[in-house]
Amino acid sequence: MKPMCFGTGLRVCVGLVASVLAWPSFAGGLTLDEALRLADNTAPALAAQNASVQAASSAAIPAGELPDPKLVLGVQNFPVGGPDRGSLDRDFMTMQMVGIRQDMPNSEKRKARIEVADAAVDTAIAQRRVARLNVRQATALAWINSYSVERKDALFKDFYSENRLFIDAVRAAIAGGRAQPSDAVTPKQEAALLAEQQDELQQQRAQAHAALKRWIGPAGNDTPLGRLPEWPVEGGMYTHNVQHHPQLAAFEPMTREAQAKLHEAEAQKHPDWSWELDYQHRGQQFGDMVSVQFSWDLPIFPGRRQNPVIVARQADLDQLDAEREDMTREHTRQLDNDLADFQRLNRAVQRGQDSLIPLAQEKVALSMASYRAGKGDLNALVTARRELIQARLKQVDVEEQRAAVNARLYFAYGEGAHDI
Template sequence: MNFKCYCTGWSLVAGLAASVLALPCLAGVLTLDEALRLAENNAPSLTAQDAKIQAATSAAIPAGELPDPKLLLGVQNYPIGGPDRWSIDQDFMTMQVVGIRQEMPNSDKRKARIEVADAAVDRASAERRVARLNVRQSTALAWISSYSVERKDVMFQDFYKENRLLSDTVRSQIAGGRAQPADAVTPKQEAAQLAELQDDLVRQRAQARAALKRWIGPAANDKPVGSLPDWPIETSGYSHKLQHHPELAAFVPMTREAQAKIREAKAEKQSDWSWEFDYQHRGQQFGDMVSVQFSWDLPLFPDSRQNPKIAAKHAELNQLEAEREALSREHTQQLEDELADYERLNRSVNRNQESLLPLAKEKVELTMASYRSGKGDLKSVVAARRELIEARLKQIDVEEQRALTSARLYFSYGESAQ
């Protein structure tokens, strides 16, 4: 009975110890999903856009309100000559005045100002979606590049292992009299060339992590783990989603804002008005008085005042429409280029997997067999091995390029259109 309890206790302790020891293995790794989450939480550009939305929202609150009223204080008809000069209460016309004035912009102008403010809020929200697209897409591109570098680094361990096997084979051939002593240098030369390639890999790793660090900070130093993303690419459906691209969609509130500004400029041709109420205090022997007055703006010269402003706002709207058309054409070209490039890279990946890599491996095996049998030379073996190394590195390169292209397509026309 006690023995079973002890066994159970030791099992629990062993399990806890294994869990604790496993924790460091989980630390210091970075998946693509985690990188995207960190980027959205930490990107200063998104923080700036959030502040811009808040500013536009706050600015929209007073957009349609009346101007603040004005308090009027003064003295009217103050005598500076005659028997009542310098007296404030002897002349019946002298009055101490306190009043209030309220300006009343016309209703069309106030409505247009509200529309401008609301469109500005929508424009700020659209610009945040553009910024979010840039953050997520750039983070994904940086992570893919960093992950591809790590894949190459793992592959170099295989290269060095195969190089050691080649060195053993060469020594065996020399010992058996089937190779020249000078052949012993060749594996060392190959190892040095591998070291040069790996030095360049160190540079690529530093650049990839620097690009990733821009978006997620120190977490970019963690090792990227997982696999290359496999986003669904709709080669035939993306053209219909082109107008949903955040950069093009942002022109909708921008156009609404420009149109509202035109209506606001046109409203300047309508009269604004104001009212004023005054209380006028006179001397004790005279009665106090009140007065009410109204005033209207008179837009009598629209050709030199309001019409040029309206024309300017129309020109700004035309500019927006032209810029949107230019950007739409640019995105159409980019989409077609990206889709064509994706198809090319897809074929290249399949060709490497199904043909080039197997053939390169077969060539190495055949040349090595010939060398071991004394029918081939070491030069052919080294050349075949170099071709295999290049083919394996190229395979990672084309898979990386395909993943980068699919990321640009997915974030621009797949995720953003959902």
């Protein structure tokens, strides 16, 4: 009996697990947090930026190293005339030489190259932060759009149900002699218009899923779960955080990199040098020899060589300063616009909830009552119903727009301004 009980219990457990997995909230649902997690882990744009950071880090390793030494091989004073011509060992001046040469860039240049490489790593890290901000923001906006499409689609169940009540009211009015037989066509026309609007929603759903899959892959086809995000909007804090926006923060390592390149250009005015050690082999009747020599660069024409490069690197630095100021002003403008837009949308959402939708519902109820009593016009009832449908759909649109602005503000000046 015990094995049978165990088998029965196992089948019950398996059935429960299958039921849980089949439930939409667990199997086919996608929360915003899950979408953001998937974007962080799977977005190709972030994988590309991770590779960029790795490349910059690897390139920084040899930045301050000396150049590879050079092997020197040769023959000196090889006779091409006279009785010893063509011989390597009869003339005492003929030597077979092997040596090593090492170039020694000046210390300022090597220091500047290290600074350039380190700044390049920090620039790559900063650009990764910008990319992550863009990916997370785009993912949130795509999820919000997908969620809103599903909300609209759910409303159509109510719309069709209300349309059936409309059909019953028209039939009752016709049967009671309070309406014309042609009125029976109107509810069917309204149902066809609803179906047409729902077809447009199907297209919007496909587009929303495509936008979400752009960032998180196949999971973008899952039905959004949860509710629209409501991050706190603090205008003062966001204004303070403008300077910490990842796009603006990226200018700091970019500026250091440009400054290091300027230092490297200035270091070109300081001479590099090199040393060479040679062993020279002669004929057996002569002694071998060793030579040591040093050489220095002579930057004696800076006006045509080093100075123009210095001017170019300084111009690069000035360009970055101007671009940062321009982007700061643009972000300030965008922040002010978004804050104003958020306040407008906040009022619009509240107005829809408090007055527009309740008034549209009241108008439909009054028009329906009048029509049933034989005192109202069918066109007035149809117009009232359409206004209610549009008010409810518009409410979803307004709430979506508010959530989208909320997301842009939060990711750019809330989360994005700290530890993205």
